Amino acid sequence: MMHTLLHTDLRFGVIYSDSVTGTTDVGCVGEIVKHERLVDDRFFLICKGQERFRITNVVRTKPYLVAEVNWLEDRPSGDEDLEGLASEVETYMKDVIRLSNRLNGKPEKETLDLRRNLFPTPFSFFVGSTFEGAPREQQALLELEDTATRLKREKETLRNTLNYLSAASAVKDVFPSS
16 A cells, blocks of 8 residues: 555545444545655654545455545534634643643643634644544544534543543642652
8 A cells, every 4th residue: 555655646545443343434534744664664654634534435445445435524513603612622622731741740831822723623623633542532523524513522521631630630739649
């Protein structure tokens, strides 16, 4: 697959699969932005996620999966205040980062602008990409076709994380390790 990609446009589809839920039909395009061939013919890759898709037809499975897809776009979010939701999510993210740093003994410093001038929809995908260690949640977020719904779910996840970290911080304050 890598040899094919290096001779074409460096884009490929990524789908989630595990032994419990199986293979999903919604994924995203990954674009290789940097690559390095290793001595054993493997590759070190840096990729950027792009458009989402839904598999409509599997063309072949060997040597790697090839499929026909439909591109997914978010539906309009109606009267939702997407800017306001995105700002709330950013605030929760900053609080989670601040408390995580405190619990891990890292110096507390002002959290930078996490939105980096992103509109709400791309920001919602950025937030989901930060939920490392929770691939099923990332997949669920990827499958949502409404920015407001995605931001609300991220807000809830971050609020729960913040509550957990706050409790852990309180315990650490009461019972500091020696």
